[in-house]
Amino acid sequence: MARVTIQQVAEAAGVSPSTVSNVLNGRTNRMVPATKERIDRAIAELGYHPNKAARQLRTGRTQTIGLIVPSVGNPFWGAFARELELAAMTVGHNLLLCNSERDAERERRYVQELWEDGVRGIVLCSSLPTLDHVADIVARGLRLVTFDRQAQPGDPENVISVSINNLVGGHLATSHLLELGHQRVSFVSGSLASVNRAGRYRGYCMALEQAGLDPAEMPAWTGADAPAFGDVEAAEVGRRAAHALFEDPATAPTGVVAINDMTALGLCRGLRDLGLQVGTDASIVGFDDIVLAELYDPPLTTVRQPIARMAALALEEMLDDTGEDPGRTVLLRPELVVRGSTQAPRVGASR
Amino acid sequence: MARVTIQQVAEAAGVSPSTVSNVLNGRTNRMVPATKERIDRAIAELGYHPNKAARQLRTGRTQTIGLIVPSVGNPFWGAFARELELAAMTVGHNLLLCNSERDAERERRYVQELWEDGVRGIVLCSSLPTLDHVADIVARGLRLVTFDRQAQPGDPENVISVSINNLVGGHLATSHLLELGHQRVSFVSGSLASVNRAGRYRGYCMALEQAGLDPAEMPAWTGADAPAFGDVEAAEVGRRAAHALFEDPATAPTGVVAINDMTALGLCRGLRDLGLQVGTDASIVGFDDIVLAELYDPPLTTVRQPIARMAALALEEMLDDTGEDPGRTVLLRPELVVRGSTQAPRVGASR
DNA sequence: GTGAAAGCGCTAACAT
DNA sequence: ATGTTAGCGCTTTCAC
Numbered sequence: 001m002a003r004v005t006i007q008q009v010a011e012a013a014g015v016s017p018s019t020v021s022n023v024l025n026g027r028t029n030r031m032v033p034a035t036k037e038r039i040d041r042a043i044a045e046l047g048y049h050p051n052k053a054a055r056q057l058r059t060g061r062t063q064t065i066g067l068i069v070p071s072v073g074n075p076f077w078g079a080f081a082r083e084l085e086l087a088a089m090t091v092g093h094n095l096l097l098c099n100s101e102r103d104a105e106r107e108r109r110y111v112q113e114l115w116e117d118g119v120r121g122i123v124l125c126s127s128l129p130t131l132d133h134v135a136d137i138v139a140r141g142l143r144l145v146t147f148d149r150q151a152q153p154g155d156p157e158n159v160i161s162v163s164i165n166n167l168v169g170g171h172l173a174t175s176h177l178l179e180l181g182h183q184r185v186s187f188v189s190g191s192l193a194s195v196n197r198a199g200r201y202r203g204y205c206m207a208l209e210q211a212g213l214d215p216a217e218m219p220a221w222t223g224a225d226a227p228a229f230g231d232v233e234a235a236e237v238g239r240r241a242a243h244a245l246f247e248d249p250a251t252a253p254t255g256v257v258a259i260n261d262m263t264a265l266g267l268c269r270g271l272r273d274l275g276l277q278v279g280t281d282a283s284i285v286g287f288d289d290i291v292l293a294e295l296y297d298p299p300l301t302t303v304r305q306p307i308a309r310m311a312a313l314a315l316e317e318m319l320d321d322t323g324e325d326p327g328r329t330v331l332l333r334p335e336l337v338v339r340g341s342t343q344a345p346r347v348g349a350s351r
Numbered sequence: 352m353a354r355v356t357i358q359q360v361a362e363a364a365g366v367s368p369s370t371v372s373n374v375l376n377g378r379t380n381r382m383v384p385a386t387k388e389r390i391d392r393a394i395a396e397l398g399y400h401p402n403k404a405a406r407q408l409r410t411g412r413t414q415t416i417g418l419i420v421p422s423v424g425n426p427f428w429g430a431f432a433r434e435l436e437l438a439a440m441t442v443g444h445n446l447l448l449c450n451s452e453r454d455a456e457r458e459r460r461y462v463q464e465l466w467e468d469g470v471r472g473i474v475l476c477s478s479l480p481t482l483d484h485v486a487d488i489v490a491r492g493l494r495l496v497t498f499d500r501q502a503q504p505g506d507p508e509n510v511i512s513v514s515i516n517n518l519v520g521g522h523l524a525t526s527h528l529l530e531l532g533h534q535r536v537s538f539v540s541g542s543l544a545s546v547n548r549a550g551r552y553r554g555y556c557m558a559l560e561q562a563g564l565d566p567a568e569m570p571a572w573t574g575a576d577a578p579a580f581g582d583v584e585a586a587e588v589g590r591r592a593a594h595a596l597f598e599d600p601a602t603a604p605t606g607v608v609a610i611n612d613m614t615a616l617g618l619c620r621g622l623r624d625l626g627l628q629v630g631t632d633a634s635i636v637g638f639d640d641i642v643l644a645e646l647y648d649p650p651l652t653t654v655r656q657p658i659a660r661m662a663a664l665a666l667e668e669m670l671d672d673t674g675e676d677p678g679r680t681v682l683l684r685p686e687l688v689v690r691g692s693t694q695a696p697r698v699g700a701s702r
Numbered sequence: 703g704t705g706a707a708a709g710c711g712c713t714a715a716c717a718t
Numbered sequence: 719a720t721g722t723t724a725g726c727g728c729t730t731t732c733a734c
Contacts, residue, residue: 005711016721021713030719049467053413054711056404057726064447071433073642078429082422085450094468096415097448099436116400117445235646269646278648291424295586295620297629297648356727367705372729381703405727408710 004046013042024050056118065318066114066122068098068107074234074262075290076307077125080147083311084123091319093120100126108133115142121318123147127194131155145318147310149195151329161329162314166196169303169334170203173257173285176301176336178211180344182255182283187220188241188267189259190234197259200287204257218253221245234259235266242270246282254282254345261286261293261302268296268341283342298340306332355397364393375401407469416669417465417473419449419458425585425613426641427658428476431498434662435474442670444471451477459484466493472669474498478545482506496669498661500546502680512680513665517547520654520685521554524608524636527652527687529562531695533606533634538571539592539618540610541585548610551638555608569604572596585610586617593621597633605633605696612637612644612653619647619692634693649691657683 006024010017015035022028023039042048056062067084069077085095096114100107107126111134114122121143124134130152131138138144138156151161177185187204189197205215221241238258246252258264264286268278278284279298286293286302293300310332317330357375361368366386373379374390393399407413418435420428436446447465451458458477462485465473472494475485481503482489489495489507502512521538528536538555540548556566572592589609597603609615615637619629629635630649637644640655661683668681 003711006713007711017711018713018722019720022720025713032719035719049463051408051711052468053404053407054726055713057402057408057710057728058712058714060726062404067448072423072436073426073430073433075424075426075429075643078426078432079424081429081432081448082424082450085423085448089449094464095448097418097432097436097446098440099433113445117403235642265643265646268648272648291586292426292616292643295616297619297623354727357729358727368728369706369730370704373704376729383703386703402727405710406729408712408726409728409730411710 004048009042009048013038062118064094064119066096066119069125070102071099076288083308087312087315123314145314158326160317164305164334165331166199167203170200171207172336173303174204174207177255184253185255186253187257190237234262238263238266239270242267257285261288261290279343301339301342304335304337355399360393360399364389413469415445415470417447417470420476421453422450427639434659438663438666474665496665509677511668515656515685516682517550518554521551522558523687524654525555525558528606533696535604536606537604538608541588585613589614589617590621593618608636612639612641630694652690652693655686655688
């Protein structure tokens, strides 16, 4: 129980604490090898481990980074959290996990608290359209990387963003359906009031326009009337959308672009409730490529986010101390993964 | 950027740091109200927040707890992490997240590191049969709660366990199949070398025996020859099992108990690869009741773990300072959720 | 009812 | 090449 201190190590090795400290911090260049060896031995024998609180108090630095996600219960965020923690571990950093539950006030409180804890930086997976709620903390020096939220006008200047190119992603998903021959499509999302969602939707509209179709005639289903859904409940959004859109065969689309895989899976489930077959009766495209997309029956066509790469990148950008390109945004290119949930529409199904 | 200290607050309020500290720590009983008010105002005006590192160095206490899961990428662990973080937040605690990837050495390193960081305690979701690798740290005073791992002979005395009753769960799943009329069943898992898995398997065997069946004739499929799978890849275990078990219709079971939902979903996928229909051609029972179980097609019959309750309990037990019942185990009762993936076997399908 | 003083364990000038 | 020293910001006896 009694923790061994640097002082005890110093005594055991017959040196001063500062020399031990030098060893601990790699300042070992002009040190007599025998001394270093004695110290190393003492450290090992006593089972000494530096006290991080003391170190942090003294240096003002930590090896801890904060991660704020909407909800780790969502497989996409779970996978991201895992990759980020893995990457952080390899460079000796810890991860403090926070679930914002898509609540601005919680998000703000977490950012504040992590900042007070002295974290090295924060990876914020925010769904919010502005960063006003954390701007003052960023101004005070917080190192912030936003994930899946391209930098916006009005954002603090030195916030780094790592994201997929949602515009391209939305376009990819939509033109895939159009190329299969779908003429009546829809875009299903919860609220569109988040940067990434808006981006995907713009990609959808752009693809329609390029095909000579009018987005106004195939608007997004945002479940505006529905209560606000949590993240894990994204699937419920999809299920409701399925009922709303497909109840009337006369107006039902033949293909749907879903805002993410959970929603897509909910859509599939809703279609099944209605006795419709995914793939043959209606095509569904997801977004993210979570593990379950491939497992589903039928396997889900989706826009893949290279999650491991993005996590590594987010960390790298956060830890980058060159001071170059403050406020930069890195957008990765998404990739369409075609599986069984999308097929050509039935003959006669499109008008 | 320049942090405001207790000293500055004291000066602003015209008192000494110790008095401010007293206010901070609620020792305000015999204090003149006017003083407290002046201090409160100073704190608010300066935007003061205590430095946690300094506080921790002084007191030796933290508000941080460690969580070690096999992988938050797995929806079950993601959901658990979320619930634990939510519960922790409500009592003012933070969560440090670690992924062991089911690796004993990593697990040990994490426990060690969290201990050195001075965490309040650790919730360990370990798959390992013994706790030998962390016993010395527990002996030095670490407050450890193991989750989903009932206390075992040889465990350190003061380790608290919170878990589902896996024996009952495995029995529940199996007798459900038997009651439907299945006579040829199987148990699909990765390695059984973990406490929870062994428990579920014993429940399976017990149910068989009670039905007059011989477990030796319907052994577990553990994919012993397969490479070790990570947690997210649990589905792959299921898929392989499907191919191995169902390739030959003459020996194929009519019902399968899967070690968890991810594996069950993989099984479903594998059956589909073989052109078999889940539910009608073969019944599958999962374990956990992750969100996707209900979304799947067909929806998965499964043994539900009351995750939110268990997370709250794990935290409560960890924070409990009455010193009563050291080394206690709390086992919650699982609940069978019957859905479409289990049906009576086809007539003639069972022999 | 409030303040003075000591020190938690560590690091980094600076001195030798 | 190593040691001395002075805190980092906070809490907590112990005086007054």
